[in-house]
Amino acid sequence: MAEIVLFFSAFLAATIFPFSSEVAFITALSNEMPYLNAMLSASSGNILAIIANYWFGYWLYDKTKSKLQKSKSGNWSLEYGHKYGYFILLFSWLPVIGDPITLVAGVLRLKFINFVVVAGSLRVARYYFLSTIV
Secondary structure: OHHHHHHHHHHHHOOOOOOOHHHHHHHHHHOOOOHHHHHHHHHHHHHHHHHHHHHHHHHHHHHHHHHHHHOHHHHHHHHHHHHHHHHHHOOOOOOOOHHHHHHHHHHOOOOHHHHHHHHHHHHHHHHHHHHHHO
């Protein structure tokens, strides 16, 4: 049961809802949840949420494409994003700014598999790092 709660807290934390999966993860480990269970629950919840963010951004692009391309700043943003998109994904693990970055990755239509590998790996690495300080 605790694994399900951790999964959903990690999922919600990676969406636009203001929630901290780090606190839930550390609490789970402090309450003697097995390490592997905690890592799998938190990582899978977080990764599924960033995938949802990506696809929501992908859908948003269809709805906003003409506005973005007509505006000078929108067009510049798209060019900049395509040029540096994968580099910017390296910051997707950060609290507050990381989740919007995963949505923007969908808007930019970065390659999905590359997105999942980079952003997902960083999410797992964040939980691993947190587990070393508990």
